[in-house]
Amino acid sequence: MTDISPLALPFPAMPAIAGAQPRIARAQYKTWDRCDLTFITLDEGTTVAGVTTQSRCPSPEVEWCRAALPQGQARALVVNAGNSNAFTGHRGRAAVEAMARQTAAHLGCPQDQVFLSSTGVIGVPLPIDKAEAGLTAAFTAAPCSWEEAAATIMTTDTFAKGAVATAVVDGRTVTLIGIVKGSGMIAPDMATMLGYVFTDAAVAAPFLQQALSDANRRTFSCITVDSDTSTSDTVLAFATGKAGNAPIVTTDSDGADAFAAALHQVCRDLSHLVVRDGEGASKFIEVHVTGADSDDSAHRIALSIANSPLVKTAIAGEDANWGRVVMAVGKAGEPAERDLLSIRFGETIVAQGGLAVADYDETPVTRHLQGKEISVGADLGLGSGRATVWTCDLTHGYISINADYRS
Secondary structure (H helix, E strand, C coil): CCCCCCCCEEEECCCCCCCEEEEEEEECCCCCCCCCEEEECCCCCCCEEECCCCCCCCCCCHHHHHHHHHHHHHHEEEEEEEEEECCHHHHHHHHHHHHHEEEHHHHCCCHHHHEEEEECCCCCCCCCHHHHHHHHHHHCCCCCCCHHHHHHCCCCCCEEEEEEEEEEEECCCEEEEEEEECCCCCCCCCCCCCCEECCCCCCCCHHHHHHHHHHHHHCCCHCCCCCCCCCCCEEEEECCCCCCCCCCCCCCCCHHHHHHHHEEEHHHHHHHHHHHHCCCCCEEEEEEEEEEEHHHHHHHHHHHHHHHHHHHHHCCCCCCCCHHHHHHHHHCCCCHHHHCCCEEEECEEEEEEEECCCCCCCHHHCCCCCCCCEEEEEEEECEEEEEEEEEECCHHHHHHHHHCCCC
């Protein structure tokens, strides 16, 4: 059993969402003693939105979701853990079609209202017989908790991840909950691995898509563990409409801003949990870049810092090696002036004006780096562009986990 990440947070109290019911079952995609298939039914009228990986080698599940999203309606979600079914050709596509067909027949709904995800080893076709047997078991399984559903979608994760928020819409309190899995192969190219948000609010699909895309841009697309983008990354949001509010249709609808803010909160919390469970991670790192030429430039510079193995290993070793941050800024390919750049760890500025701060005392920086929550800042001194990204350190644990991943 893998040790739980030292950065883990407890699973929150998660209320039921009217119109969404999770169940789990054992398809036994791997030789493990656990459930590995999640089946969530959604009441008729549920709207859906989603964002998927920008990988040019996506799984057939990703392609299925992309094709189904424009119709904006959902009746079920099926998630398989232990086998990503990616890079599996016609056999992988056949497995997706078989699962959609079986689920749609069970619910009496169109196949394009069934959404599917799979996560795990790449290059191994998902066994159709195990998938179908797993679904058959899930159809008659007792309803489970959201924490059990969150645990079932895990692969190399060390703890179940969930988030909750509320908003007042049209005079009614609506609830949003989310679960996510992800630990490695995390990079901001629509990065989360697999994440799902459920709400009882009534939300038109186009607005739900707008709000989710905006939340994703500022949360899941701002995290990185190892700079590697998965073939399977998917975030889906489902709105059952059971809260009874007047539907949110546009940004002018009553409660639209409050709902969007709550959705952003859930996505932010989930994205941070993924970083906290980064493979082998011992420190949660927030990278702030200010004074850049533009926000986009700041984002790329922040990612250059966050993805640098030299920066990440220095922080793992609690070494205040600010020169590595300078290096990461310089290699980003974005506008930068050496003599305008300043670097900080925590609240301590360690370098500015092209050289180390005179009489710089490393003691408070060392103390900061000995903690679990690390802040790194770079100010370019060029303009008003700013960005924040989140990452973790790089330890021997990452190597061990990934060297042994298939064994």
